[in-house]
Amino acid sequence: xxxxxxxxxxxxxxxxxxxxxxxxxxxxxxxxxxxxxxxxxxxxxxxxxxxxxxxxxxxxxxxxxxxxxxxxxxxxxxxxxxxxxxxxxxxxxxxxxxxxxxxxxxxxxxxxxxxxxxxxxxxxxxxxxxxxxxxxxxxxxxxxxxxxxxxxxxxxxxxxxxxxxxxxxxxxxxxxxxxxxxxxxxxxxxxxxxxxxxxxxxxxxxxxxxxxxx
Amino acid sequence: xxxxxxxxxxxxxxxxxxxxxxxxxxxxxxxxxxxxxxxxxxxxxxxxxxxxxxxxxxxxxxxxxxxxxxxxxx
Numbered sequence: 001x002x003x004x005x006x007x008x009x010x011x012x013x014x015x016x017x018x019x020x021x022x023x024x025x026x027x028x029x030x031x032x033x034x035x036x037x038x039x040x041x042x043x044x045x046x047x048x049x050x051x052x053x054x055x056x057x058x059x060x061x062x063x064x065x066x067x068x069x070x071x072x073x074x075x076x077x078x079x080x081x082x083x084x085x086x087x088x089x090x091x092x093x094x095x096x097x098x099x100x101x102x103x104x105x106x107x108x109x110x111x112x113x114x115x116x117x118x119x120x121x122x123x124x125x126x127x128x129x130x131x132x133x134x135x136x137x138x139x140x141x142x143x144x145x146x147x148x149x150x151x152x153x154x155x156x157x158x159x160x161x162x163x164x165x166x167x168x169x170x171x172x173x174x175x176x177x178x179x180x181x182x183x184x185x186x187x188x189x190x191x192x193x194x195x196x197x198x199x200x201x202x203x204x205x206x207x208x209x210x211x212x213x214x
Numbered sequence: 215x216x217x218x219x220x221x222x223x224x225x226x227x228x229x230x231x232x233x234x235x236x237x238x239x240x241x242x243x244x245x246x247x248x249x250x251x252x253x254x255x256x257x258x259x260x261x262x263x264x265x266x267x268x269x270x271x272x273x274x275x276x277x278x279x280x281x282x283x284x285x286x287x288x
Contacts, residue, residue, distance in 0.1 A: 003268055006256065007284050079288070087223060094225025101278075102260070120264060131288055147288030155283075159221040163282045166258045169266035180287035 005167055005174035017176035022123060022135075026142055029184040033069050040065035069189070076145030076183025077193035079132025082115055087156035095158030102162055114201035117161055118208060121172045125209040127201050128168065130160040133179065136187060139213040140206030143187040148179035218243050218272070220250055220281040229281070234274050247272040247279065255281040 008016075015021065044058035044065070085092060100108045103117055111117045116134075119126040124137035124144075131153075135144040150163035168175045183190065191202050218230040229250065230243035247257060257269045259276045272279060 005285075006268070007286060010284075010286060087225075091223060091225040095221070098219070098221070098226050098280075104263075148285055149288045150283050150285050152283055154223055155221065156223070156225055159225065162221060162280070163285055166266045166280065166282055167285050169260075169264055170258065170268050175285075178285060178287055 003171065005171040005178060007167070007178045008171075008174050011178055014177050017123075017173050019123065022137065022144065022176075025144070025181065026184050033072070033185065036068045037065045040068075069185075070193075072183050073185060073189040074193045076134075076143070076185070076190050079145045079147050079182050080116060080127065080129035080134060080194070080198060082129075082195055082198070083131065085130075085157050086154050091156040092158065095156035095160075095162070097158070099158040099162045099165070102165060110201055110204055111161075114198045115157070116198060116201040117165060118201065118205050119165060119168060120208060120212060121168065123172055123176060125205045125212065126168060127205050128161050128164050130157040132182075133164060133168070133175075134190065134202065134205065135176070136202070136205040136209045138209075140187065140208075140210040143183075143185060143190045143202070144181060145183040145190060146176065146179035147182050148175070216243070216274070216277055216279070218246055218279045218281070220255065221283070226280075232274070240272075240274055243274075244272045247281075250281045255283060258282055 040061045044061035047054035047058045099111065099117070107117050116127040116129050119128055124135045127134040131149040133146045133148055135146065137144070148164060150160050187202060187206055191199055194202060215231050215233055217228055219226045219228050230246040232239035232243045234240065251257065258266050258280045259269055259273055260278065261267045
């Protein structure tokens with residue numbers, strides 16, 4: 001087994017993430033979403049059944065059923081939302097050059113287009129950004145969004161991605177354990193909340209994961 | 215020629231360069247590597263496509279050793 005990330009010492013109480021734990025997390029997120037949506041929908045239907053005059057309240061309940069999962073998906077998409085960098089342009093270019101040395105041609109091209117770097121792992125297919133990562137699993141049918149970053153936000157974006165990429169490559173399960181999960185759900189829910197320029201990266205990750213599963 | 219680099223605010227800085235048959239350059243690289251470890255950096259080397267390894271001693275045979283900072287959940 002490869003050496004564990006030293007950063008795990010800071011989150012020693014967390015169980016190490018593995019396939020089974022990710023599957024359980026996904027189920028818990030689905031149950032939680034149902035627990036938010038079903039009562040509001042049921043209440044809306046019941047109110048209209050009891051009195052058609054309650055239609056406005058029923059519509060408000062339906063709006064709640066829609067907006068709560070959307071807010072969670074937004075939180076997930078935010079982990080890779082592009083942010084303005086404080087690093088000088090020269091440092092940015094140099095950092096992107098180093099990042100390019102660490103990945104293949106396709107990943108370089110996708111990074112240039114979307115700002116995210118795809119990385120195939122044992123747990124699934126990752127998309128790594130400067131301050132977070134998306135994990136696509138189960139043949140591209142499930143997305144997990146993680147908040148994770150290097151503890152120096154003044155670094156140029158290429159270096160910030162390279163930090164995460166090297167940690168991911170050294171200990172993928174440890175990486176997923178150190179990171180904070182912000183959302184898990186269907187990729188289409190995350191996709192429509194992503195910056196439009198980033199959506200091709202998620203499409204590519206889904207395709208990669210789907211091919212890897214076949 | 216092997217290189218020891220540190221990812222920093224400049225993009226990256228080359229801290230040392232060496233060849234295995236130059237003991238003076240190797241020793242300078244080892245010292246530079248240890249200094250970065252003392253500053254809280256971790257040494258990383260690529261070990262094939264999609265794989266990397268953290269190292270606690272300078273791997274003299276490696277082409278590229280990258281010093282990175284710790285990561286954490288956001």
